[in-house]
Amino acid sequence: MKRIGIVGGGLLGRLAAFILTESGHAVEVYEKTPKNPDLSILRAAAFTSAGLLSPISEKDSGGKIIFELGTRSLSLWSYLDRKIKKIIDEGLGLLLKGNLFVSSPAEVDNAVRFFNKIGFKGLPLSKSEKNIMEPNLSEKLTCWIVPDEGQIHPLQALNALVVATNKLSEKSVWHFSTRVEEFGPGWIKTEKTFTNYDIVFDMRGVGATDVGIRGVRGEVVLLDPPSNFCLSHPVRFLHPRFKIYIVPHENRGILVGSTEIESQDISPISLQSALDLLNVAQYVFPELSEARILSTDVNLRPASFNNQPFFQIKENLVHVNGLFRHGWLIAPALLLEVFSNLNIPLSDPAFV
16 A cells, blocks of 8 residues: 555546545545635636547547547546446446537538548438437538547536545545645645655646646636527537537536637636637527526646646656646546556556
């Protein structure tokens, strides 16, 4: 059994704590924000994300590394979902029914070129197939489905990871609303404590500017759709100017996102961004014209110089960061690669 300290309680920190605790290690997680932070504070990017699990769809922007990590993570998320359901009777909100690409008539040729670039060979859905899958989609759109992709509900999953970890062992402790003043190889210092560990993981996300991380602004809008509206699949709108998705959210909500702006500004969403997101949402789903805007949100994605994930091992200090727009997609496979490099024993054969 190893004693492990984790700085950062976002997606990476929570998932690492669960996997390590399940393998019998004693874990302490330090996070400066509350367990369920509200919209008014800068918090982990995972709280604002759509939770998309789409290795093929992200192949263009992420490249081979993201595709390979994402493909492995799909099966790992399915396994983790089943495992957590056995522990707390509630899963991660995992849905793997496929993702939809949609294109306007004018952009079909661009869509086909994009598919050739990423190696996607799917055929357009027929009108009847489209109506069965998503009856509220605009009739003018051309649609393709990417099988086996999907999404995870971020807020449900983030909470479930903490609850399941607590159920597994009292040896693992969460220090929410606790600011870490300093940390180094094998130690963490807060205002009131100084604690030694066998290994310390730095999983601070955008807070890790000292290891070359920058924040990339993203904006989303949460909608309350009309009562007769339904959405069963994540939808990606293909357009040269936009990378916009429309996805099911908790409590029948519809999340529309996300802008990608090279800025660390976290002021409220701009008028132009809101118009871009909402115009696309209404174009793809005309019935959303009657939706109510529940909230808007802005957050920062943690990005490295080349927008690729990385980990650095310095004695008993390990930095893991740079997940950018691919956090939910790659987190399980990335963590298992890190643990393997550190020779941390894991009890579950599925994690080896």
